[in-house]
Amino acid sequence: MTDICYPKSAKLLSVDDARQRIRQAISGIDDHQRIDLGQALGRILAKSVTSPIDIPPQRNAAMDGYAFSSADIAENTAFTLKMVGTSWAGKPFEGTAGRKQCVRIFTGAVVPDFADSVIAQEQVYVVDHDITFPSDTRPGKNIRAAGSDVRKHETLLDAGKKLRPNDLGLLAAAGVDSIEVYRQLKIGFFSTGDELTPIGTPLQAGQIYDSNRYLLAGLLNDSAYAVTDLGVIRDDRLQLEETLADAAKNFDMLLSTGGASVGEADFVNQALEKYGEVNFWKLAVKPGKPLTFGKIGNCWFFGLPGNPVAVLVTFAQFVKPALDQLAGAPAHATIQLLARCESALRKSPGRQEYQRGILRQTSAGEFSVKAAGPQDSHQLKVASLANCFIVLDKDCAGVDEGQMVIVEPFDTRI
Ligand code: AMP
Ligand code: MG
Secondary structure, eight states: OOOTHHHHHTTSBOHHHHHHHHHHHOOOOOOEEEEEGGGOTTOBBSSOEEOSSOBSSSOEESSSEEEEOGGGOOTTSOEEEEEEEEEBTTBOOOSOOOTTEEEEEOTTOBOOTTOOEEEEGGGSEEETTEEEEOTTOOTTOSEEOTTSSBOTTOEEEOTTOBOOHHHHHHHHHTTOOEEEEEOOEEEEEEEEOTTEEOTTSOOOTTOEEOOHHHHHHHHTOOTTEEEEEEEEEOSOHHHHHHHHHHHTTTOSEEEEESOOSSSTTOOHHHHHHHHSEEEEEOBSEESOOSOEEEEETTEEEEEEOSSHHHHHHHIIIIIHHHHHHHHTOOOOOOOOEEEEESSOBOOOTTSEEEEEEEEEEOTTSOEEEEEOSOOOTTOHHHHHHOOEEEEEOTTOOOBOTTOEEEEEESSSOO
């Protein structure tokens, strides 16, 4: 394959270098707030949380059955104990019991002090209050010790954790009803372009609907963010400059789409240069070459390309990690899988590509992938059909059928 792309790409920043620049530039916000646990899903923990109690708080039964003392076990022979009461979940046995006695017990119920073992109800033979235990009864079974999940004062969650349902369950199990989280990131976004028409309005000649704001609103749907849609800005230098300068005062991060390349009506870079600092512009990535990163006052800025699929790619690869970092979350690794390519893929060397693919898992457990369709950066239907990016290194000159490729699933379900 020819290397005609190399000279053209010589001035383009590599994906890794761009990520490194973003990492070095951004530090996390400092402000935090206390919120109720019920509001905490998806928020980022600002302070580590320790458990005020043992979990479980008391020794309890792991199944429905009978609690007894192992001192009553008869070696290799069945034995019978007298049932003297019941321990329910939430209503412990209050009587006394001792040798040759047992207590009916249910899952989660407190194990009475005299007992050190529980046997499942299916394993015993019951006649009135006489419970006969089998010859192979073992001591010490089916009991969850107090603190066997978490010890009192043990760390439940470290600062920086983005709270998932499992985490909320854990905090609730410890009785934690409010936590310190970083405040929501204030994010503003707008589209640029004279051709853009809001949905709900008939198209005039030369117009298209503004899809990027819907795409971005979806990508930004995260409870760690407070997001403001700033609408469409016309291809007008002054209006763009005013919008940037104004919005920068109100947001932690500002995102624009379109107007970021070198056309007559592409004013984003000029405006950023005038009111802020450009960190980088133009990446060796496809789609998404005209991606601008910089800062206006205290507000970070990404000027994303106009083409919707380029928005999708640059958001996932650059903006999302930047937002995580700014929001106080530690860097995450994106899942990358190796998949067998079901058909050849076209690619010229020079830029790292994120092609839109359809990933599937064969009955043997192997992953295989195919292109979701043609790969132009305006083709949203293909992006909608896709469930993964196929990541092709900048030097890659095409993929043959059957070759292994790296894929990044959009989701854990495919
Ligand atoms: P630009 O970077 O402004 O030259 O835009 C590149 C391409 O993306 C053009 O075909 C635009 O019409 C298209 N485009 C820009 N903004 C949007 C948008 N918000 N929704 C859909 N397409 C857009
Ligand atoms: Mg434009």
